[in-house]
Amino acid sequence: MSLIPPRTPPGVMELLPRQQVAFQRMLDTIRRGYERFGFVPVETPVFETADVLLTKSGGETEKQVYFVQSTGAIQQGHKPDMALRFDLTVPLARYVAEHERDLAFPFRRYQIQRVYRGERAQRGRFREFYQCDIDVIGKDSLGLHYDAEMPAVIHHVFRELDFGGFTININNRKILLGLLDGLGIGEPERRVLVLREIDKLDKLDRDTVRANLTGEGLAVPGDVADRILGLIAEQKSNDDTLAALRAMDVDNDTFRTGIHELSTVMEGLRAFQVPDDAVRINLAIARGLDYYTGTVYETFLNDHRGIGSVCSGGRYENLASHYTKSRLPGVGISIGATRLFYQLLEAGLIKDGGATAQVLVTQMDPALTGDYFRLAADLRAAGLNTEIQLDGGKLAKQMKYADKAGIPVAVLMGSDEKARGTATVKHLLRGEQREVALADLPATVKALLEG
RNA sequence: GCGAUGGUAGCUCAGCUGGUAGAGCCCUCGGUUGUGGUCCGAGUGGUCGUGGGUUCGAGUCCCAUCCAUCGCCCCA
Missing domain, CATH: 3.40.50.800 (Anticodon-binding domain)
Known part of the structure; x- marks a missing residue:
C-alpha cells in the first residue's frame, strides 16, 4: 500500500506545540485588551448561507469565497447554498440585524475567529487566518468619540503585545472623496482607481505616483495631481496637516465634513490619553474596502513596516442595510493575527512559548x-x-x-x-x-x- | 487570472560539460550504576515532483503537466 504524503494544504499556518503556545498567548493578550475596554464576545459559525454572505457581491470577494455543500446535495446537482465567511464584519451585520431586539446598543463586540479566502497563497498570505475584530454598532447614530476610542484600544493592545514601537495611521475618507470631487474627479469608478494609486504612496515615490495619475488610464490633469500630492505626499505634524487641510481652497461639503470629523477624532484621542507620537494623520491611507465612509485606520510596526498593516479598520455609516431597515452605523478594527504572528516568527521576534507544563x-x-x-x-x-x-x-x-x-x-x-x-x-x-x-x-x- | 524562478532524504542543500545517488541538521540506539542541551560512534531514511521523448545509458538534455516560491492584482 502506498503512503499518502502528509502535507498541510497551501495557505494555512499550522504550528508546532511550542509555537502554538506562543500564538495562544498572543490571542489571549488581544482578548484581555478587548475585554479591558468592555467589549463582549461573539462567535458566529464558519459558514453562512450563501445569500447572506454574498450580499456585497463585489466581484473580487465572491471569486475568493469557498462554497460548502454536502456530498448528497452535490450528487443531486444542487448548487452550494452555504459558504465560508471571508471576514467577520458581514457575519456581524447579520448577527446584529437578527438579534437587534435583544442587544444593548451601542453594541460593543469582539470576535476572534478564523476566516477563509480562496486566494493564491503567497508569503504571509493565508487562505485560512485569524481575525481579531472589535466593532461598536450604534442604533440610528454613533458619536465620533467611538472613532477616537478605536486607536485607544489599538494602543493598549499593541503595547501589551510588546512587539516594539508602532504607529496608528489615521485618515478620513470624506476628505479624499470630497477633495477629488471638488477637483473634478467625481465619478465613482475613476475615483476608486485614483484612490488606489494614492494608496501606493507608501511603496512608490511621488513622481511615479504622479506619472500613474496623469497617465492615459486616469488622465488626471497635471495641476490637479500636483495639488493632491502637495497635500498628502508630504509628511507633516498632525497639527500642520490639519492646518494645511483647512487652508485648501476646495469648495466641497464632504471635504469640509471630513476635516471636521478628523479634527474632532484627534481631539478625542487626547482625551483617551493616546500619546501624540503613536498616531499620525496620513492622508494617503485610503483602504480598498468601499464600505468605509469616514475614519479609517492602519497600524504599522515601526521597525517592521514591510509586514504591512497589522491592524486596520474604519467607520461605516450603515452596517446591515442588506438585512434590516434599521440604521446601524458602526466603527471597528481588525488585527490579522495569523499574518502578524507568522511575520514576527519569520523575523525571529517570537519567543519560544515552551510547554504548558512548568x-x-x-x-x-x-x-x-x-x-x-x-x-x-x-x-x-x-x-x-x-x-x-x-x-x-x-x-x-x-x-x-x-x-x-x-x-x-x-x-x-x-x-x-x-x-x-x-x-x-x-x-x-x-x-x-x-x-x-x-x-x-x-x-x-x-x-x-x-x- | 497574468508574468518570473524553482522542484534531489522529515529539513537546508551539493551533485561540473549525461555513466546506475551524497553532506549537514533532525530522528533512533550506544559511550555500563540517578541527570537533558555540548562531544564521540553507529543506524534508519530517497521509484531524484509526475508523464513521455532522445540515448547503449538521464537527477543531469528535450517536451508536457502538476506543485511551490516571488512579482502583478487584491487584501489582514
Missing part, C-alpha cells in the same frame, strides 16, 4: 510511583502546571523529553532523597539544581521559574 516529575524508581503521584498532586495544588513522565525508563531519556518538550523544571526523587524526605529540583535551561525538603518543593519550583 514542571516535570520524573520517575526514577518504580517502587516510588505512589510518591511521585503525591508529589505531582502537591505541585498542582500549589498552582503549578505539572506533568508526570508516566513511562518511567532511563532518567536520561526523561530529561531529554523535558528538554525537547520545553518543560523548564524537572523534579527528581530516588530512594536516597526519599529517605531524607527531600527531592531534587533542576532548572533545565540554567542547569541549576538543588535538593530541598518536600514541604519546600512548590515554593522552590516557583522561585526557580521566576529566577
